[in-house]
Amino acid sequence: HREFIQDPILKQRVTSLIGQEAIHSKLHNEFNDAIKELEYPVDFYRFLGENFFKYVFLKFPQPLKLSLMAGIEHFTAVLAEYMMKHEKNFYYTDDAKSRA
Structure with missing residues (x-):
């Protein structure tokens, strides 16, 4: 738009x-x-x-689509922040190149 x-x-x-x-x-x-x-x-x-x-x-009506997309974006931002703070739970290597 x-x-x-x-x-x-x-x-x-x-x-x-x-x-x-x-x-x-x-x-x-x-x-x-x-x-x-x-x-x-x-x-x-x-x-x-x-x-x-x-x-x-x-x-869906436009306001609902917008609110759903905002919610999805918020969820992925929170998930990404959690994963970066708890990297050891998601990667099984000490090699920085492998994690990049």
């Missing part, structure tokens, strides 16, 4: 955010492709996600 924004500074921030999200999406796809080679069921989860968004999420 960038076209509805009148403030030029806010519009630029939204444009920057869209660019960040494009990079984020690309990295997710690269990661998913890598773990697919390790026989993780990536195609199944992509199927579930795509169909949920196509047939369920997009049917």
